[in-house]
Amino acid sequence: MKRLVVIAFVLLAGFVVGASYAQDPQPRPSEAEVEQRAREIGRGLRCVMCKNESIEESPSTTAQDMRRIVRQRVRNGETDAEIMDYMQSRYGDFILLKPPVQANTYLLWGLPFMLLILALLWFWRAARKYTDDRP
């Protein structure tokens, strides 16, 4: 009976250990992977001190700390979107070098297309006038 209990206990322990390994969906990323992903994320985040540089390019102290935090979060298994969301929750849309398409950026995103359409209309009218005026 005692042997049976011991065997059952060993089997159960093995099952628990196996299950805990099975629940770990991703192995920890290597430092090279962390670095590569962190650089990609960092290139999309604006340095809040230098405005026109990403945190990967900026030498400022704030950018250095942001780079460290991005790397730490990559190591902790967060997705790119989760890390971007975290930074956005701290600094707002300003931190994103590529502004999202939303109500307050419609003009920003739409203006080049509007200008292109206006230029094409102008060109079409000028071309028509030119052909109509030809003898």
Added chain:
Amino acid sequence: MRGLIPLFGFAALLAVLALSILRGNSDQLSYKFLNEPFPEFELTELYDEARTIDQNMVGGEITLVNIFGTWCTPCKAEHPKLVEISNNENLRLIGLNWRDPRTRAKNWLAQLGDPYDFVIYDRLGELVIAMGATGAPETYVIDRQGVIRYKHVGMVTDQIWTETLQPFIRELEREE
């Protein structure tokens, strides 16, 4: 006259963009935590490594939170003003020491005077980034509920204190 239409259009576009840029540059308008509770954190005190400090210790009374570092020249320049405020006002001042070795920060405060009720030690900028700060020095006014009510970027000068921060704090005192 018709030939001037594109010029007017261009001028209107420039005006819209200039206005957006001027509005967007305001620290108050763009600050994410304005009128929001102080962000969650857990760090240690500068002088007492065993003492943990969190966001609950920031509220309770009207408070100034000042980000500083010994490496930051404007922080040194504004420091006498903070010491003066601490001596003359019944106001809690919390320091947030950023990117310093403990000993250096402690020596700096021993040399220049310590205006703070306590100092949060943020060696790696965890809280600085969590609260959406852009650099040092920065000073935040926190109300009794622990809500960030004002953010000042740069030095606290005589003028900033008498014309902006002090009136704002007086207003908060009347409000609460």
